[in-house]
Amino acid sequence: xxxxxxxxxxQLLHNKFIVVLxxxxxxxxxxxxxxLLQREKHLTHEQLRSKGEMSFEQDCLVEGGCLSQMHNGTxxxxxxxxxxxxxxxxxxxxxxxYSDYMQSILEDFRHGLKPDVVIVNSCVWDISRYSGxxxxxxxxxxxxxxxxxxTLPEETLVVWSLTMPLGEKIKGGFLVSxxxxxxxxxxxxxxxFYSGTLGDFYGMDVLDLHFQFRFSLQHRTKDGVHWxxxxxxxxxxxxxxxxxxxWGVFMPSQLNAGEExxxxxxxNENRLLFFIFFYLLRRCSxxxxxxxxxLRPPPRIDFSQRNKHNMQRLGFVASDLEQTTVRCKVCSKxxxxxxxxxxxxxxxxxxxxxxQWDTCCSLQDVQTAAAHKHPLKASExxxxxxxxxxxxxxxxxxxxxxxxxxxxxxNAGGSSTCRKCSTSGLCCEATTGPQARGxxxxxxxxQKFIKSTNMSCLLCxxxxxxx
Numbered sequence: 001x002x003x004x005x006x007x008x009x010x011q012l013l014h015n016k017f018i019v020v021l022x023x024x025x026x027x028x029x030x031x032x033x034x035x036l037l038q039r040e041k042h043l044t045h046e047q048l049r050s051k052g053e054m055s056f057e058q059d060c061l062v063e064g065g066c067l068s069q070m071h072n073g074t075x076x077x078x079x080x081x082x083x084x085x086x087x088x089x090x091x092x093x094x095x096x097x098y099s100d101y102m103q104s105i106l107e108d109f110r111h112g113l114k115p116d117v118v119i120v121n122s123c124v125w126d127i128s129r130y131s132g133x134x135x136x137x138x139x140x141x142x143x144x145x146x147x148x149x150x151t152l153p154e155e156t157l158v159v160w161s162l163t164m165p166l167g168e169k170i171k172g173g174f175l176v177s178x179x180x181x182x183x184x185x186x187x188x189x190x191x192x193f194y195s196g197t198l199g200d201f202y203g204m205d206v207l208d209l210h211f212q213f214r215f216s217l218q219h220r221t222k223d224g225v226h227w228x229x230x231x232x233x234x235x236x237x238x239x240x241x242x243x244x245x246x247w248g249v250f251m252p253s254q255l256n257a258g259e260e261x262x263x264x265x266x267x268n269e270n271r272l273l274f275f276i277f278f279y280l281l282r283r284c285s286x287x288x289x290x291x292x293x294x295l296r297p298p299p300r301i302d303f304s305q306r307n308k309h310n311m312q313r314l315g316f317v318a319s320d321l322e323q324t325t326v327r328c329k330v331c332s333k334x335x336x337x338x339x340x341x342x343x344x345x346x347x348x349x350x351x352x353x354x355x356q357w358d359t360c361c362s363l364q365d366v367q368t369a370a371a372h373k374h375p376l377k378a379s380e381x382x383x384x385x386x387x388x389x390x391x392x393x394x395x396x397x398x399x400x401x402x403x404x405x406x407x408x409x410x411n412a413g414g415s416s417t418c419r420k421c422s423t424s425g426l427c428c429e430a431t432t433g434p435q436a437r438g439x440x441x442x443x444x445x446x447q448k449f450i451k452s453t454n455m456s457c458l459l460c461x462x463x464x465x466x467x
Contacts, residue, residue, distance in 0.1 A: 004240045006040045008251050010087070012244055013037065017113055018089045021105070021120040024051065025164065025226060027078070029119065029239070030091040032232040034059055034082045037089070042229040052078055059083075064093065074129055077101070090115075095129065097122035098140035098147075106151045114153055117243060123163040123195065124225070127187045128175055134190075141195055145202040157246050159239065160199040161207045162192040165214060167224025207242055209235065330356055 004012075020030040028048055034057055035041055047056065052065025061067060064077030078093035092105055109115065126140070127133040148158065166185040175184075189210070196206045212234075213219075219231040244251050325334045330353050350357045 002237070002241060002251065004036075004237050004251060006036055006038070009033075009036050009236075009240055012240060012247075012249060012251065013117075014086050016087065016116040018087075018117045019109075019115040019119070020089070020091045021094055021118065022122055022161075023093065023095070023125055026119070026121055026161075027051065027080075027091060027093060028226070028232050029235055030080065030089065031056060032229070032236045033239075034089055036233075036236055037082075037084070037087055042233055044229070048226065048229065048232070056080070057082070059089075062090075074125065088113075094122055095125040096140065097126055097137070098144040102144065103147075106147055110151050115156060118148075118152065118156060118158045119161060119239060120158070121161045121163060123188060123191050124166075124184075127191055128184055133187070137191060138194060138198075141198050145198060145204065149202055157243060158204045159207055159242060160195065160204045161235075161239075162196055162210045163188050164209045164227065165217060165220070167217075167220060170224040172223055172225050205242065205246065207238060209238070212238060328353075 018033070020026050020033070022029075028043070031047060032043055035043060038057060050056075052061070052067075052070055054061050054066060059080055059082035061078070062081050063079035065080075068077065070076075074095045076093065076095065078091075080091040082089040094102060094105075096102065123137075126137045130136060152158065166188055168182070168185065170184060192208075192210050196208065199206050213227075213231065216231060216234075219228050220226070221228060241251070327334050328348065330349075333348070349360070
């Protein structure tokens with residue numbers, strides 16, 4: 001971007017009629033152009049914020065503003081004009097790209113002085129203050145471009161400037177419905193695409209300010225809509241360079257060293273941010289980004305079966321090979337699972353993602369109903385349909401005899417005295433073999449069956465005979 005001096009701007013627009021149409025940002029464009037035509041100076045903060053004043057840098061208020069009622073409605077009017085010996089610059093405040101008021105402005109062009117340059121933008125008011133803006137805005141753009149092309153002569157240069165980037169949090173007098181603020185910045189991008197395409201189709205010159213200021217967000221004010229004096233001076237430079245190229249005028253840089261250095265500060269700052277952005281983008285491209293589609297279910301966390309539908313909302317980043325950080329698939333928020341269960345995630349899912357929580361609960365109910373599709377049987381019926389106990393089996397007979405011997409002798413260790421060889425330490429053959437290792441209680445039958453069996457079949461440790 002080349003800087004334009006006061007002398008170059010004055011010579012380029014010598015004996016020209018410039019018209020600026022638009023909202024408050026276009027009013028600041030008009031003010032900065034008027035100031036540059038008179039001297040090398042930037043706008044102050046008070047000059048950027050003020051509206052409807054009687055005079056600004058030797059201009060005059062023609063209509064609206066403080067001459068009538070000041071308000072933030074769609075019927076607000078403000079017409080300003082700066083006139084010198086060789087320059088004429090006029091500004092119209094509009095809240096809609098095509099309306100009855102816009103038709104009256106075009107009627108003035110048709111019967112009055114024809115402008116040499118028309119700088120126009122209308123977007124934020126159109127998409128924020130009128131319902132069903134998409135179809136209405138497209139229709140109004142077509143009507144405006146068609147009537148503007150029929151009204152102005154062919155030598156008139158029409159510059160359609162796209163809306164500059166909006167902030168995440170927006171505050172302004174034009175914004176009535178607060179629920180539209182979060183989505184307004186995305187609607188501006190869609191409106192810019194359509195208006196720029198349509199303006200180029202009808203032969204208008206399109207200046208993409210949204211692209212030019214994508215890395216200059218630090219010059220946007222706190223309200224998320226307006227911009228500071230440095231940004232508006234850069235807009236003026238871009239407009240004058242575009243006008244010069246359209247008219248075939250070459251403007252070399254004629255600023256002194258100090259002014260050229262101040263002018264290049266804006267460009268150097270943007271270049272630095274540009275390189276930082278692509279450096280970080282290149283660093284992140286070498287790693288797997290946190291994308292919801294790259295999350296996979298956590299195999300190392302064992303949760304209960306009843307919460308499996310909720311667990312499907314958890315996952316790990318593909319680059320997390322150790323699977324140390326569990327993330328929510330919906331919002332990618334990290335959760336620590338060490339020393340705690342999944343209850344904190346369930347609370348997050350219930351409070352933050354209510355729709356996902358309802359879906360999990362409904363799927364859990366369906367699964368529970370499917371699991372209990374067949375009704376549970378009573379205890380008596382279950383015992384009647386079970387496999388009968390093999391009382392004559394070798395293994396269970398030996399275990400029963402051993403436990404019976406322990407009960408009969410009154411010793412929990414199962415030891416007694418053999419009547420044949422008078423050897424102490426009677427035990428069951430099964431308890432000394434390899435099958436007896438482990439938990440005996442898990443292999444023993446109930447006490448009721450043991451008491452009803454014959455407890456005289458015992459083995460002696462010495463003679464291995466039956467007692």
